[in-house]
Amino acid sequence: MRAWPRAWPREGRRTHAAVAAALALAASLLAAAWHRDGRASVLDRLESPLLDLRFLLVGPEPAPADLVIVALDDEAIREAGGYPLPRAAMARLVRILSGARPRALGLDLLFLDPGPAPDDAALAEALKDAGAVLAAAAAFRADPPGAAEAVPVPGLPVAERVRWPIARFRDGTGIGLVNIATDHAGTPRHVPLLLRLGDTALPSFPLRLAAQAARAEPVLEAGGIAVGGVRSRPDLGLNLPIRLHGPRGTVRTVSAGAVLRGEVEAEELRNRIVVVGATAIGAADTFATPYDPVLPGVEVLATAIGHLATGDGLVRDAATRRIDAGAAIVLAVASALAVSLAPAGLAVAVVILAALAWLAATVIAFSSHLWLSATVPLAAMIPGLLYGLLGRLGLDRRRARDLARSERALRLFHPPALAARLAQDPGFLAAPVTQEVGIVFLDLSGFTRLSERLGSQGTDRFLRDFHGVVGEEIGRHGGLVLSFMGDGALAVFGLLDPKPGDARQALVAADSLVPRIRSWLGTHTLTRGRPVGLRVGAHHGEVVASRLGASDHQQITVAGDSVNVASRLMEVAKDLRAALVVSADLVAASGIAPGAMPFEGERSVAIRGRAQPLSVAYRWTERMAAG
Incomplete structure (x- = not known):
């Protein structure tokens, strides 16, 4: 462990980044596979509001001009005397609409129960003559079976039963299912084009009506379905995504009452796809959409018919899901590597920008009718990001602890004030500086004989105590002990922040060292009865302060004539038999x-x-011992 401080950060961070990338890759592959297979998850709940936001950002768009809704609205119901409209009125409405020669005619109405026999006969004849498409509704199983049954494509919604129109109306008409798939909030998202009932595939109402308008049968193709040469790219299981055009009324709508009164010209309906459906409040099924909280169901179905007739629907197929999967893998791995290797601020900025860029890409794609998932790539980023951030935090904390230990160890080799300056300004004295300082040299006399008697361990203990007393006394007067030299020391005053009083502090400290050390020597257990003295030399003058040593091993020191003079003053002190010479x-x-x-x-x-x-x-000439 102690050999790691220099080696572990780079290797540790690389290992951490590799693990984060592997975790991100695994999470993104899992999310991509889940999304590719169209499995329901909590991400669908998150995707819905983001999809609604895209609708609002891109805005409404015009509906196809050849699409007309004949609405059983409040006016028509009021004139007919109630809902559902009497069968006789419905027969007359179908006759009028058929006489306008529309390209296709569909009734989004469930004729589940018989009415008066003559009226049913009249309506049945009108429907047959018009070749109209009628609505049926499927109820679904809670536990759909596997895909072993014979159906055109796998993954179709499985119906448990179907509510059909009465048998009398089925002769000569087409039947289509009017089921609409919504999200958890009730917003229509898909229209199933085919539904499975046993081993039979049943067409939807929009598909049946679009095929009638194209005078061609739908053709299943790889990744899509073609109606009369117009190709659509539905989602998995042939679920057609709905690109809502706008609020109610965006699809051209005329009142059935106006039609019955002859107020609608035949030219307004000729060669158009006409859909009859309820829009009256309380009579129609409605859906909450980003554009309208009560959009009639007939307008959703009409929108799906328009998609199939023009090919302008919202695209979310296997190819777009592969794009989502690729984005999930790239974003997840890249973000994990970024937070593991890049500087923290840059990593956070890169991840945020990448997420925003993907969200912007989904909006741009949506404007081109391409539904890319906003949530799958962003969700895939989370595991790698969390591991990368938490692991990086752990590595940084560990590194900080090692650096703190290293700093504490390095501080032992410098005076506290100098160590603090180097920590604050690592370039301190990188270039030599010439300045005036106070210089104090000191050493012990009689130390050679003392160390001979004390032995190595006793000498080490004695010197540690001696250095502590010297450092404390020098520091008390604002000086720095630059080096200890056995039984001697070099101290300077005014190296860090030169002040006018540095020389005075140097003189006072030099003078105070003599009584302080003499007192300490007199009470120390290792020097009792042993003659040990002190010599102090102090000077003031110009020095060159710099870092000396090799590029990988340096020390702060001072040099120059003034340093030599201060050192020689200890020899003068010996000659004068004085403890202090300044x-x-x-x-x-x-x-x-x-x-x-x-x-x-x-x-x-x-x-x-x-x-x-x-x-x-x-x-201080008294009590001096010979050196």
């Missing part, structure tokens, strides 16, 4: 008035290796 330069720079510090003497001395003599002051 230069006149330091005394002058300190601003301490002459006589304020009781020096025992002043003189001009020669400094080894230096041509010019130096004026010094000294004190």
